[in-house]
Amino acid sequence: MDMKRRRDMQIAYIADQSVMEEMAKCRKILQKLNFADRSDFDGISETVKELLGKSENAWINPPFYCDYGSHIEVGKNFYVNYNCTILDVAKVKIGDNCQMAPNVAIYTAGHPIHPDTRNSGFEYGKEVTIGDNVWLGGNTVVCPGVHIGNNVVIGSGSVVTKDIPDWSIAAGNPCRVIRRITETDRRKLFHEEEIDEEAWEMICAQNK
Helix, strand or coil, X not given: CCHHHHXXXXXXXXXXXXXXXXXXXXXXXXXXXXXXXXXXXXXHHHHHHHHHCCCCXXXXXXXXXXXXXXXXXXXXXXXXXXXXXXXXXXXXXXXXXXXXXXXXXXXXXXXXXXXXHHCCCCEEECCEEECCCCEECCCCEECCCCEECCCCEECCCCEECCCECCCEEEECCXXXXXXXXXXXXCCEEECCEECCHHHHHHHHHHCC
């Protein structure tokens, strides 16, 4: 079985020449993205489409790093802030209206624990899935094989090693659910501060 097929089956594989050639194509696109004129919003948008393929209203603030790009599937209104990394050895599936703060890292890649096995060059990738309406706070790390549900907020600096259920606020290292998001959170802005009346009227008009 060839190594690309082994990789895509999420079993042990070695990054051979065929795998490296696929990664090289991504590097060329990343070179264009990361050295683009930061005021050229249209140009950056086109490069993001080239990197991620089919995407509606996706935006990435460079610099951004990934292995393949083609293994990342994003929904509508995907937003990535500065200096984020997605190691997409396996698929990374991200839903609609998701936001990644600066320095977020999503890792599907991993290596064997025992040094003799690890030094063989074999590695693996395990798929990460993220639902709709998810906000990953700055410096969050999402580990291989994790599923994050819909309508979730992950606090800054978290290391997500296990699945997170829908409608959760979760944080910490390792990341744990702190509480559920409820109707009482609808108008909150920051801690107990509420959104001002003018902004709230605009939000309500958008949701009609």
